Amino acid sequence: MFVSDLPTIWQKVEVLLLAEKQRIADEIAFYPPPIPACDAQFNYLLEQRAEIAEALWQWRQLAVAGAVEEVEGFLTAVSCISPHTRNTLLASFN
Numbered sequence: 001m002f003v004s005d006l007p008t009i010w011q012k013v014e015v016l017l018l019a020e021k022q023r024i025a026d027e028i029a030f031y032p033p034p035i036p037a038c039d040a041q042f043n044y045l046l047e048q049r050a051e052i053a054e055a056l057w058q059w060r061q062l063a064v065a066g067a068v069e070e071v072e073g074f075l076t077a078v079s080c081i082s083p084h085t086r087n088t089l090l091a092s093f094n
């Protein structure tokens with residue numbers, strides 16, 4: 001990977017995380033009224049929303065710090081990026 005590629009990669013991951021955040025928000029917004037204490041899918045969406053918010057915060061902290069050495073660990077640990085996308089992004093770091 002070339003240093004000149006870094007801004008593009010930072011932006012690409014940011015866009016992916018923001019798109020996933022919007023997908024989850026849309027799904028929650030259009031979700032039918034939940035059945036009290038029985039709606040595991042809705043609760044799962046709320047968990048995903050919290051997870052993507054945390055991932056975006058962590059990603060932005062890495063970007064501000066320019067912590068390139070921690071990007072691979074972040075991409076490996078975060079579960080809100082699909083395995084295929086994760087592998088593609090990781091390949092761009094090698």
